[in-house]
Amino acid sequence: MSSRAADQLISAAARHSGRWLWLLAVTALAGSVAELFLPMALGRTLDALAGTAPGGHGWLPATVLLVIFVVVCDALGVLSSGASGAHAALWLRRRVVGHILAVGAAMTRRFTTGDLVTRAGVNVEEAARAPEAVVTAASLVIPSAGSVVALALIDPWLAATLVTGLLAIVGVVRAFMRKTTAAAAGYQQAQGEIAARLVGALAGASTITAAGTQDQEVGRVLTPLPRLRAHGLALWRLHARAGVQAAVVIPLLETAVLAVGGLRLASGDLTVGELLAGARYAVLGAGLGSAIGYAGRLARARSAAHRLERLLTERPLSYGSRPPAGGRGRLEFRRVTVRANGTPLLSDIDLVVPGGCCVAVVGRSGSGKSSLAAVAGRLVDPDWGSVMLDGVPLPEIGRDHLRRAVGYAFERPVLLGATVGDAVGFGQRWPDAGRIHAASQDACADAFIRRLPRGYATPMAEAPMSGGQAQRVGLARAFAQAERLLILDDAMSSLDTLTERQVSRALTGRLADRTRLVVAHRVTTAARADQVVWLENGRVRAHGTHESLWDDPDYRAVFQGAS
Ligand SMILES: Nc1ncnc2c1ncn2[C@@H]1O[C@H](COP(=O)(O)OP(=O)(O)OP(=O)(O)O)[C@@H](O)[C@H]1O
DSSP: OOHHHHHHHHHHHHHTSTHHHHHHHHHHHHHHHHHHHHHHHHHHHHHHHHTSSTTOTTHHHHHHHHHHHHHHHHHHHHHHHHHHHHHHHHHHHHHHHHHHHHHTHHHHHHSOHHHHHHIIIIIHHHHHTHHHHHHHHHHHHHHHHHHHHHHHHHOHHHHHHHHHHHHHHHHHHHHHHHHHHHHHHHHHHHHHHHHHHHHHHHHTHHHHHHHTOHHHHHHHHTTTHHHHHHHHHHHHHHHHHHHHHHHHHHHHHHHHHHHHHHHHHHTTSSOHHHHHHHHHHHHHHGGGGGHHHHHHHHHHHHHHHHHHHHHHTSOOOOOOOBOOOSSSOOEEEEEEEEEETTEEEEEEEEEEEOTTOEEEEEESTTSSHHHHHHHHTTSSOOSEEEEEETTEEGGGBOHHHHHHHEEEEESSOOOOSSBHHHHHHTTOSSOOHHHHHHHHHHTTOHHHHHTSTTGGGSBGGGOOOOHHHHHHHHHHHHHHHOSSEEEEESTTTTSOHHHHHHHHHHHHTTTTTSEEEEEOOOHHHHHHSSEEEEEETTEEEEEEOHHHHHTOHHHHHHTTTOO
């Protein structure tokens, strides 16, 4: 992964930090410049009070004003650094979450849910701190560079001493930053793994309780903990070592400048005021040592930005702008191949489903039925080949057109929306109550929805549903949406026989004006369909009517065990 891409992401976040980052830069710059003048003003004030410099009484109020100015700049700096970080996080989070959802199903094939949540949550926060860390660290260079110039004006020997010490500090900061970036990457990786395992365990909470394996599960979820600890300790060790090095180098540097200044004072080449100013400039110049804190923050931010960049390189589905051509939902697969991690899930599928036809997709578990359903309505794109709806390749169809034309129902639907009615109308720009009710009737959901305390207006949180009821609402959602192509991916598996028969009747009756692709395990579903596509190991083993295939004992074996 290139650190250039991560740096570009940080630059983009900086550009979206709003005016606050500018305010931070201006206050940091102004405060640093004011701090530069402070030692000189103090030195002049002392010389004036001691009577070694003429007419210096104006220096005292100027010094007081400078101190007030520095304090105000500090306060504004704290405010603007927080606000700019919040703006950067907002922009990054929108970009990352938007991208994750735009890539869709393909994203969850490559990253686990817990890992994605960690990246979009913790890592966004960390990366968003980079712009502020860069600006603040850059502002530390100004007092150091200015101190070198000021010391050169007072005495070149003092300046040479400071430069030598600053080179040592820069070396410490650079080494610290390099090592911290690597340790932070390991830490964030382990964090993501723990989150991924925890989300997996929560999804299987019932299984874990039923198996009584909570204790083992805690151990499994926390398996990456020793690695997390090791990286955490490495980070602390790096901080501590750099802190000690800075704690040694900074006073040594200040003492060295003071010692050289003392010698120059003794030889009469410096005044007392100049020595005081020189000592203050040495402290100011050595302030570069505090860049270690910002370097640490920047290192974590860069490794977090790497992790975000890794997500952003996943290609989202891009849509064309064409409406689907006229037709009844003729679906055509041409040499469609889908792979995951190098393994073919579907190979060379050539298939034509006539418009308005009901096709059952059958096959043993793992034969590729869901994969076929996923490419049929463009939840994912095939790696090779193409899928066409009424003669138009799916990627050329505009998103709104495509999503209106195709409706999906799944085995375990996730019901989104504030109310039950919203969940049925989810995905429609202007949900139509009549359409929602009709779709719910076709899915045998209307009766139980009306029995809820507030019917269709019942909030989802107050409508706990069984697996079969959730499937019926999921079916209703698909029926309400699909204008041309309805894809049911094992979406009736939890329905009782009577309900399944009623929904099937709607599928071959009121919904028969659109093409229907029904992934099924039940022999009755295959028998009711106009055609059956029989998949085996990701290939079409046979295609025909159920009756014509039934003579084949291998075909009959597909349904053994299923009702
Ligand atoms: N994201 C993925 N990454 C890798 N392999 C996958 C992925 N999704 C599915 N597979 C594999 O692809 C094959 C086909 O899976 P698919 O879900 O399409 O089968 P299916 O016929 O629908 O199975 P079932 O009837 O059990 O639902 C399986 O071997 C499965 O392990």
